[in-house]
Amino acid sequence: MKPGAARSVLLPALVAAALIVVWYFVSAAGLFPPSAFPSPDAVVKAFAQEAKSGRLFNDIVTSLFRVSCGFLIAVAAGIPLGVWMGQKLPARTALLPITNFFRNLSPLAWMPFAILWFGVGDSASIFLIFLSVFFPIVLATMAAVAGIPAVHFQVARSYGLRRFEKLTQVTLPAIMPQVITALRVTAGVAWLVVVAAEMIAGRDGLGFAVMDSRNGLRSDILVVEMIVIGVIGVLIDRVLVQLTTIPSVRWGYER
Amino acid sequence: MSVSIASQVKPLELLDVSLSFGVVEVLRDISLAIAHREFVAVVGPSGCGKSTLLKVLSGDEAPSTGTVTRQGQVRTVYQQDGLFPWRTVTENISLGLRFVTDDQERQRQLAELLDLIRLHGFENHYPHQLSGGMRQRVELARALAGDSDILLMDEPFSALDYLTRLRMRGELVRLLEERPRTVVLVTHDIEEASQLADRVLVLTDRPARIRREITIASPRPRDLIENAVVEAARRILAEVDIESPR
Ligand SMILES: Nc1ncnc2c1ncn2[C@@H]1O[C@H](COP(=O)(O)OP(=O)(O)OP(=O)(O)O)[C@@H](O)[C@H]1O
Numbered sequence: 392m393k394p395g396a397a398r399s400v401l402l403p404a405l406v407a408a409a410l411i412v413v414w415y416f417v418s419a420a421g422l423f424p425p426s427a428f429p430s431p432d433a434v435v436k437a438f439a440q441e442a443k444s445g446r447l448f449n450d451i452v453t454s455l456f457r458v459s460c461g462f463l464i465a466v467a468a469g470i471p472l473g474v475w476m477g478q479k480l481p482a483r484t485a486l487l488p489i490t491n492f493f494r495n496l497s498p499l500a501w502m503p504f505a506i507l508w509f510g511v512g513d514s515a516s517i518f519l520i521f522l523s524v525f526f527p528i529v530l531a532t533m534a535a536v537a538g539i540p541a542v543h544f545q546v547a548r549s550y551g552l553r554r555f556e557k558l559t560q561v562t563l564p565a566i567m568p569q570v571i572t573a574l575r576v577t578a579g580v581a582w583l584v585v586v587a588a589e590m591i592a593g594r595d596g597l598g599f600a601v602m603d604s605r606n607g608l609r610s611d612i613l614v615v616e617m618i619v620i621g622v623i624g625v626l627i628d629r630v631l632v633q634l635t636t637i638p639s640v641r642w643g644y645e646r
Numbered sequence: 647m648s649v650s651i652a653s654q655v656k657p658l659e660l661l662d663v664s665l666s667f668g669v670v671e672v673l674r675d676i677s678l679a680i681a682h683r684e685f686v687a688v689v690g691p692s693g694c695g696k697s698t699l700l701k702v703l704s705g706d707e708a709p710s711t712g713t714v715t716r717q718g719q720v721r722t723v724y725q726q727d728g729l730f731p732w733r734t735v736t737e738n739i740s741l742g743l744r745f746v747t748d749d750q751e752r753q754r755q756l757a758e759l760l761d762l763i764r765l766h767g768f769e770n771h772y773p774h775q776l777s778g779g780m781r782q783r784v785e786l787a788r789a790l791a792g793d794s795d796i797l798l799m800d801e802p803f804s805a806l807d808y809l810t811r812l813r814m815r816g817e818l819v820r821l822l823e824e825r826p827r828t829v830v831l832v833t834h835d836i837e838e839a840s841q842l843a844d845r846v847l848v849l850t851d852r853p854a855r856i857r858r859e860i861t862i863a864s865p866r867p868r869d870l871i872e873n874a875v876v877e878a879a880r881r882i883l884a885e886v887d888i889e890s891p892r
């Protein structure tokens with residue numbers, strides 16, 4: 392291991408340890424009642440209990456399922472629409488203002504309608520996640536397509552690439568780096584949104600679990616859930632960042 | 647079309663070509679016939695319409711009036727960033743070989759081209775991992791791949807330092823000996839034009855017209871300090887109002 396690598400593990404670990412120490416002393420000082428400020432060991436106990444009961448695991452699976460569904464549907468629909476808007480000026484002129492409008496309307500504002508239309512459960516959350524991902528993906532894809540240098544298409548023409556080949560061999564590879572960046576950003580947003588959605592429009596999932604712990608005055612379990620939510624968010628980005636290591640997209644991140 | 651007629655048709659011919667972008671008149675009444683395997687250099691003031699002329703020749707721009715005839719497959723070498731950044735050196739060059747259907751034959755030509763541009767060991771590098779000179783060599787190889795007939799070059803070496811530029815001129819002459827083409831080279835570099843071209847077209851300020859044609863008869867490769875080259879450079883300089891003729 393390089394000396395820098397050891398340091399990059401050690402320093403963050405030190406910060407985390409320091410945070411836990413501060414947490415321990417604040418809770419031991421009794422500034423807040425234990426029900427409002429659980430101690431680290433209470434949280435560890437709650438974690439063991441939640442893990443054993445299997446409820447935590449179920450909530451994680453439920454939330455991940457909803458995020459994946461909403462995210463994948465939004466990406467599958469958003470990238471083609473974005474490509475089309477990037478290529479066709481009339482499409483852009485017609486659809487850009489409304490896309491911008493929905494992009495800037497918080498998906499959480501849709502919550503009442505989501506519940507009215509889909510009831511409480513998977514569909515409502517998936518719908519909200521879809522909204523939070525779809526519009527940013529459309530806009531990012533559109534901007535990337537519109538920004539492809541004309542020289543690439545001149546080259547494509549001069550080497551006899553057909554319409555479909557221009558799409559698969561020029562347009563799509565040319566926008567890949569920016570699309571991957573948009574995927575990372577929106578996956579993070581989707582993970583934020585699922586928690587909020589499930590707090591109101593769910594009967595399970597991590598967001599519901601947070602609400603449930605609050606109602607049951609179990610702040611120890613609440614902290615467990617918060618830690619799990621944060622860690623999974625980081626892991627999602629760690630997974631997606633792997634896309635940026637694909638050799639044919641590296642050019643977009645260098646320079 | 648019968649063979650005898652085809653052989654009389656010039657690879658590239660412009661007849662009274664004019665082009666305006668809205669109110670901006672860029673090309674005016676340009677007539678030009680380029681012979682088979684001729685090397686023509688185009689020089690002229692910045693912004694006069696050299697790149698536009700090349701785009702008319704390649705078919706990327708249609709003239710406002712006048713006619714363009716083109717006989718054969720055209721390939722363009724761009725000033726920079728003409729390579730696809732998402733493709734490796736090999737994959738970029740293969741673009742020029744995509745109509746070679748036999749797989750073995752394509753591999754053979756690919757190896758030969760890599761030999762020509764002396765980039766063995768960089769086959770799987772991406773453009774952003776290469777130096778400017780290496781990228782230009784890959785562009786050249788891609789444009790020379792397959793059996794194109796006409797090579798259009800828009801300031802292909804202007805992003806390079808002086809020594810690399812000198813070396814690239816030598817490379818170009820050598821590559822064209824192996825794979826002869828009809829060439830139109832746009833350049834700012836009068837020395838480059840004098841050293842490479844059979845004929846140099848000096849354009850006027852915008853709207854561009856052909857101000858003077860200078861023919862250079864001496865065979866290639868030419869030394870930088872050889873009489874024909876120095877004399878040609880002097881004549882070109884005289885036309886662009888920098889040095890008075892003696
Ligand atoms: N697509 C376009 N739309 C409008 N005007 C254009 C366009 N392309 C070029 N022009 C104009 O045409 C003129 C000639 O441009 P061109 O690029 O051909 O010049 P150039 O001789 O190649 O210049 P340089 O030596 O700086 O490369 C310029 O005034 C430019 O603004």
Ligand SMILES: [Mg+2]
Binds near residue numbers: 696697698800
């Ligand atoms: Mg130019």
